[in-house]
Amino acid sequence: MTEIEPENIRNFCIIAHIDHGKSTLADRLLEFTGTITKREMQDQVLDDMELERARGITIKARAVCMNTTWNGRPYEMNLIDTPGHVDFHYEVSRSLACCEGALLLVDAFQGVEAQTVANAYAAIDQDLVIIPVINKIDLKHQRADEVAREMEQVLGINQDEIVRCSAKAGIGIKELIDAIVDRVPPPATNRGGDLQAMIFDSHYDDYRGAVTYIRMMNGRIEKGQKIQFKAKRTIYEVQELGHFKPKQTPRQKLLGGQVGYLICNIKSLEDVQIGDTVVRPNSDTPALPGYIEPKRMVYCGLYPSDGQDFSELREALTKLRLNDPSFEFQPESSDALGFGFRCGFLGLLHMEIIQQRLEQEADIDLVQTAPNVTYEIVTRSGEVLPIHRPQEVPNAGDIAEFRQPMVRVSLIQPEEYLGAVMKLCQERRGIQLNTEYLSPTRIMLTYRMPLAEVIYDLHDKLKSATRGYGTMDYELIGYEPADLVRIDILVNGNRVDALSIICNRGDADRRGRAVVKKLKEEIDRHMFDIAVQAAIGSRVIARETVKAYRKNVTAKCYGGDISRKRKLWQKQKEGKKRMKSIGSVDIPQKAFMAVLDRGEER
Amino acid sequence: MNFSDAKIPAPTSVYVHVPFCRQRCGYCNFALVADRDYLIKDFLTALESEMMQYEATGAIDTLFLGGGTPTLLDGDALTQLCESIFRRFKLRADGEFSIEANPNDLDSDKIKCLRDLGVNRLSLGAQSFNALKLDFLERDHDAAQIYQAIDLSRAHFESISLDLMFGVRGETAEVWQTDLDTAISTQVQHISTYELTIEKGTQFWNRTNRRERLKTNENNNAKLYLLAQERLTRAGFHQYEISNFAQPQHACRHNQAYWNGSRYWAFGPGAASFVGNTRRINHAGVIRYIRELKQGRLPLADQEHLTHRQIGIDMLVFGLRQVSGCNLMRWQEFSGLNVQDLPTTIIDRFIDAGWISLDSTAIRLTQSGLLFADAICSELFTAMDKIRGQVK
Numbered sequence: 001m002t003e004i005e006p007e008n009i010r011n012f013c014i015i016a017h018i019d020h021g022k023s024t025l026a027d028r029l030l031e032f033t034g035t036i037t038k039r040e041m042q043d044q045v046l047d048d049m050e051l052e053r054a055r056g057i058t059i060k061a062r063a064v065c066m067n068t069t070w071n072g073r074p075y076e077m078n079l080i081d082t083p084g085h086v087d088f089h090y091e092v093s094r095s096l097a098c099c100e101g102a103l104l105l106v107d108a109f110q111g112v113e114a115q116t117v118a119n120a121y122a123a124i125d126q127d128l129v130i131i132p133v134i135n136k137i138d139l140k141h142q143r144a145d146e147v148a149r150e151m152e153q154v155l156g157i158n159q160d161e162i163v164r165c166s167a168k169a170g171i172g173i174k175e176l177i178d179a180i181v182d183r184v185p186p187p188a189t190n191r192g193g194d195l196q197a198m199i200f201d202s203h204y205d206d207y208r209g210a211v212t213y214i215r216m217m218n219g220r221i222e223k224g225q226k227i228q229f230k231a232k233r234t235i236y237e238v239q240e241l242g243h244f245k246p247k248q249t250p251r252q253k254l255l256g257g258q259v260g261y262l263i264c265n266i267k268s269l270e271d272v273q274i275g276d277t278v279v280r281p282n283s284d285t286p287a288l289p290g291y292i293e294p295k296r297m298v299y300c301g302l303y304p305s306d307g308q309d310f311s312e313l314r315e316a317l318t319k320l321r322l323n324d325p326s327f328e329f330q331p332e333s334s335d336a337l338g339f340g341f342r343c344g345f346l347g348l349l350h351m352e353i354i355q356q357r358l359e360q361e362a363d364i365d366l367v368q369t370a371p372n373v374t375y376e377i378v379t380r381s382g383e384v385l386p387i388h389r390p391q392e393v394p395n396a397g398d399i400a401e402f403r404q405p406m407v408r409v410s411l412i413q414p415e416e417y418l419g420a421v422m423k424l425c426q427e428r429r430g431i432q433l434n435t436e437y438l439s440p441t442r443i444m445l446t447y448r449m450p451l452a453e454v455i456y457d458l459h460d461k462l463k464s465a466t467r468g469y470g471t472m473d474y475e476l477i478g479y480e481p482a483d484l485v486r487i488d489i490l491v492n493g494n495r496v497d498a499l500s501i502i503c504n505r506g507d508a509d510r511r512g513r514a515v516v517k518k519l520k521e522e523i524d525r526h527m528f529d530i531a532v533q534a535a536i537g538s539r540v541i542a543r544e545t546v547k548a549y550r551k552n553v554t555a556k557c558y559g560g561d562i563s564r565k566r567k568l569w570q571k572q573k574e575g576k577k578r579m580k581s582i583g584s585v586d587i588p589q590k591a592f593m594a595v596l597d598r599g600e601e602r
Numbered sequence: 603m604n605f606s607d608a609k610i611p612a613p614t615s616v617y618v619h620v621p622f623c624r625q626r627c628g629y630c631n632f633a634l635v636a637d638r639d640y641l642i643k644d645f646l647t648a649l650e651s652e653m654m655q656y657e658a659t660g661a662i663d664t665l666f667l668g669g670g671t672p673t674l675l676d677g678d679a680l681t682q683l684c685e686s687i688f689r690r691f692k693l694r695a696d697g698e699f700s701i702e703a704n705p706n707d708l709d710s711d712k713i714k715c716l717r718d719l720g721v722n723r724l725s726l727g728a729q730s731f732n733a734l735k736l737d738f739l740e741r742d743h744d745a746a747q748i749y750q751a752i753d754l755s756r757a758h759f760e761s762i763s764l765d766l767m768f769g770v771r772g773e774t775a776e777v778w779q780t781d782l783d784t785a786i787s788t789q790v791q792h793i794s795t796y797e798l799t800i801e802k803g804t805q806f807w808n809r810t811n812r813r814e815r816l817k818t819n820e821n822n823n824a825k826l827y828l829l830a831q832e833r834l835t836r837a838g839f840h841q842y843e844i845s846n847f848a849q850p851q852h853a854c855r856h857n858q859a860y861w862n863g864s865r866y867w868a869f870g871p872g873a874a875s876f877v878g879n880t881r882r883i884n885h886a887g888v889i890r891y892i893r894e895l896k897q898g899r900l901p902l903a904d905q906e907h908l909t910h911r912q913i914g915i916d917m918l919v920f921g922l923r924q925v926s927g928c929n930l931m932r933w934q935e936f937s938g939l940n941v942q943d944l945p946t947t948i949i950d951r952f953i954d955a956g957w958i959s960l961d962s963t964a965i966r967l968t969q970s971g972l973l974f975a976d977a978i979c980s981e982l983f984t985a986m987d988k989i990r991g992q993v994k
């Protein structure tokens with residue numbers, strides 16, 4: 001096979017909001033370039049993880065190589081898929097660094113969404129050529145002209161450059177491929193130079209270990225040669241390399257400008273850091289810019305529920321981490337919950353995914369504590385302590401400064417919901433930074449807000465405040481001092497460390513009341529009264545009582561009743577699986593989430 | 603102990619469910635059809651064929667015709683029903699033969715018919731003597747009909763039992779005490795007291811879901827329950843189960859079989875049997891029941907084969923409903939488990955709370971434990987089920 005020249009390579013990605021048709025467009029491109037036939041086409045080829053399907057979100061980036069002849073010339077087009085969700089912000093930035101162009105895909109009915117804006121700016125920042133695309137122009141309710149004006153307004157896009165298509169109906173795909181060929185610049189590369197490649201993704205193969213996704217910046221790699229991961233300083237021999245078409249297709253070599261994969265007998269994905277640079281062993285080729293260690297923003301405790309095995313949980317977590325090194329865990333112990341693990345995640349979605357996978361793949365009943373963000377405390381002695389869980393907050397007297405992570409949130413919604421959204425943000429201690437009309441009826445609000453106020457349920461609340469029309473995105477802007485306190489929860493006088501929360505002093509009373517009220521609902525009645533209290537230090541700020549049974553006899557129990565009762569108890573037993581006994585009080589899993597209750601429900 | 607040592611007793615009881623009523627009361631979720639007596643003929647045929655399919659046969663100690671309202675059947679139908687039962691089963695000479703009856707179904711002819719068929723225990727669905735309460739419960743009889751039914755029956759049956767219900771909306775201790783004292787004054791041998799329970803699939807359930815309040819509160823119910831214990835005990839009744847009181851020698855042996863882990867056959871819609879190691883329950887729908895049998899199939903809604911351990915758990919938790927508790931000798935003999943298999947932590951907790959007492963012969967609920975029977979049994983059930991190391 002002849003070597004493909006850099007000027008015939010096009011590396012690009014698709015930036016889109018969920019549901020705007022990215023996967024369908026990807027399928028169509030594969031089909032039009034002849035990479036796969038219609039018959040081979042499995043719907044939505046790129047999203048192949050089961051969970052992704054269930055959620056309709058591309059969680060992990062993938063890459064596919066399309067070789068085609070276009071207008072009489074051979075081309076190699078590499079589509080690098082990017083995750084859309086903000087939790088995977090860093091992965092997105094690394095994927096973008098591997099492209100020269102980006103398709104900015106916007107739904108002809110939905111218009112520009114917050115996520116699109118955030119990712120589009122990221123692409124513009126990295127000097128990518130943007131090809132604006134309006135999809136779903138065949139929809140009955142399409143408003144492509146209006147959407148085109150929105151794109152011009154928000155993103156500074158020239159309306160003439162917009163390609164209009166329908167991925168589903170196959171309209172405008174040829175024009176789009178023309179645009180990719182004509183407008184996306186070929187990669188600038190020095191193939192004769194020293195090897196330099198960017199790791200932008202990886203996945204784990206049970207039989208072959210880590211599969212590393214790379215974009216060749218300079219030089220070449222051949223099968224059997226030795227390579228080094230710059231940041232990790234590890235050296236491997238390349239056992240196999242090639243392209244995804246979209247199946248793994250082995251090649252003899254990869255050249256500057258190309259995108260492909262490496263298999264080097266790497267046992268764990270932990271050893272493959274996204275953003276790391278692949279070089280010749282011990283060469284002085286510089287690392288590519290932009291590499292950072294993945295940063296976990298959300299932490300929660302995971303504990304085996306009563307009767308479940310701690311070591312089984314550790315095994316399951318270890319196995320999961322082979323697949324997803326961006327999540328981390330370390331053993332911790334809680335007075336209330338016993339031995340478990342403190343786990344760090346990129347964000348709340350990431351946390352939910354891990355949790356689901358644990359339950360689905362490992363069949364373990366978990367008790368999970370409420371998620372919290374990482375705070376920082378400056379002690380009197382000037383030390384800066386990261387706080388991954390509320391229990392770690394030192395005594396008030398030792399705290400010089402209590403800091404929390406802040407974010408800039410962008411929210412886009414139809415004008416009529418402006419009031420509701422502003423109220424929502426103000427309640428969450430948001431400070432308005434900007435208001436921008438995207439079109440006469442759509443507004444983008446920008447707020448500065450504590451991350452803690454954003455991650456738990458702002459997205460859900462926004463959706464319900466805007467009847468589903470609002471979208472949001474956020475980016476971290478650093479830590480700021482705030483007037484924070486730790487609220488402890490006492491159950492029958494015993495502090496349950498796993499139920500502690502950190503919140504703003506001004507909200508403490510309301511939060512405290514809401515939490516104990518919710519706990520009262522979640523904790524079943526026992527043989528005795530159970531006092532549930534919220535306290536700051538030794539000061540109790542709220543109290544509720546779970547009353548003991550007065551009587552609990554079901555009157556009759558004969559033949560048929562026995563069968564019914566057994567069934568009922570067996571069902572209850574299932575429910576009790578995710579339960580922790582603290583002292584002599586049984587606390588169900590749901591109670592640990594009760595601390596997220598903000599007391600807003602009327 | 604080796605599990606193969608566990609004994610499986612032969613069934614010694616038969617229950618037959620007669621699913622016909624004149625009307626359905628608001629609290630009732632039993633398998634029955636109201637006002638569709640034309641199905642009786644098909645039902646009797648189906649019942650016969652159900653007994654045939656199991657090749658069920660043998661000598662039995664107790665027979666119970668429940669419902670529904672078995673006494674809604676006329677003399678011929680009742681005779682046909684009993685004949686088909688007795689073709690398969692032989693009631694021992696000292697056997698107990700109970701039938702459930704509505705007070706307003708009983709005239710001297712019906713009573714004579716029942717007696718001729720061998721019925722020796724009559725269970726009257728009285729529910730209350732209070733007109734407002736009867737009305738609230740949607741019963742179609744009045745207090746006078748209860749007295750009359752008792753007077754007519756007294757000479758013909760060894761035992762008469764009354765069902766009484768408590769805890770209906772607005773019911774005070776005075777109202778309930780009057781019901782209890784009236785029942786005592788009729789000199790029946792057996793009284794069952796049931797708290798009104800709101801079951802799924804009833805009118806009361808729907809009304810409760812519409813936020814209508816139909817029961818008195820938990821506090822009041824506890825008070826009424828204790829009042830029943832007090833009044834009935836004082837009148838010479840012996841409480842032998844959570845909701846059952848009897849004069850000496852008049853406990854219902856059929857129901858005791860359910861709580862002791864004995865085996866029993868059960869036929870008819872919604873009927874639940876326990877034979878060998880298998881618990882079965884029939885479809886509750888009368889039409890479905892008839893149709894399945896017509897097509898030569900068993901009308902099973904569910905069946906479960908129990909391990910010895912599960913049998914032991916059942917014996918324990920249902921045995922605890924009896925005031926005499928669960929006899930440990932018998933329990934070991936029939937489940938193959940032994941005392942070490944009991945969930946000690948939980949039992950100790952209940953003993954400390956004064957709810958359970960345990961000695962070398964039996965484990966039983968204390969007087970205060972009786973009030974929390976459901977919570978205790980459900981916890982024991984869950985805890986026993988959890989213990990690992992079970993022999994396969």
